[in-house]
Amino acid sequence: MITKYPYDSDKIDMLLNELSHISYLFPEDSNETMTFTAGLVANAFSDWAEIVDNNAVSLSSRHPDCGKHISSFIVESTTVKDKVFIYEISYGDDRTIVARGRIISGTVQLSTIAQERMRNLGIPKEETIYYRMKCETGGASLTATIRYHCDE
Numbered sequence: 001m002i003t004k005y006p007y008d009s010d011k012i013d014m015l016l017n018e019l020s021h022i023s024y025l026f027p028e029d030s031n032e033t034m035t036f037t038a039g040l041v042a043n044a045f046s047d048w049a050e051i052v053d054n055n056a057v058s059l060s061s062r063h064p065d066c067g068k069h070i071s072s073f074i075v076e077s078t079t080v081k082d083k084v085f086i087y088e089i090s091y092g093d094d095r096t097i098v099a100r101g102r103i104i105s106g107t108v109q110l111s112t113i114a115q116e117r118m119r120n121l122g123i124p125k126e127e128t129i130y131y132r133m134k135c136e137t138g139g140a141s142l143t144a145t146i147r148y149h150c151d152e
Contacts (some may be wrong), residue, residue, distance in 0.1 A: 023071060026062055026146045027053035033076075033143050034059075036087055038135035045088075048095055048130040051146070059146065060129045066150035068123045070099050074145040078105040080137045087133040091123045095130060098123055103142070122151055 027034050032053045039046040051059040059068075070089060078085070082105060089099040099120045123129060133142075 023147050023149050024062065026051075026059045026148065027055075027057070028062070032057075034145065035141050035143050036085075036131055036133045037141040038085065038133045038137070038139060040138045042136055042138045043134055044138070045132045045134045048090065048132050051089070051129050051131050058129070059148075060127065063150050064126055067125045068129075068148045068150060070120055070123075070146055070148045072147040073099070073101050074147065075103050076143045076145065078140065078142045080135070080140045081105050083136040083140060085133060085135045085140070085142055087131055089120075090130050090132075091127040096121075105142075125151075 032055060034051065034053050037046055037049075073087075084102065084104050086102050087100070088097050090097045
């Protein structure tokens with residue numbers, strides 16, 4: 001039998017998972033923070049660093065039995081105002097980039113509405129997850145939360 005609209009069931013399952021899934025936060029608790037720091041020279045990327053919270057718990061260690069998709073990056077505060085931040089998120093020894101973002105800090109304290117939604121490549125399970133960042137002001141930093149979900 002010939003079907004009029006052949007489809008790849010694995011890809012359809014992946015799309016359905018993107019539409020409806022359980023989201024997780026990193027960091028996970030209200031007394032935890034995650035800080036990204038820009039390179040020391042203005043407009044120069046920092047070195048790659050593993051994404052960890054203030055308790056040295058890594059994003060990589062959360063749900064290690066599944067691959068991850070980053071759904072959004074929520075900026076909570078910045079050390080400088082009226083400046084552009086650019087960040088990249090990657091995984092593995094080759095630093096395969098799965099997400100890039102750009103935010104502009106405001107003249108007042110940012111709130112959690114400073115959110116970038118992402119539709120990026122997945123991060124395979126058991127991979128180390130890294131970031132690097134640059135800013136118009138060398139050494140500037142931001143605190144953020146990552147929302148992610150697992151591959152089902």
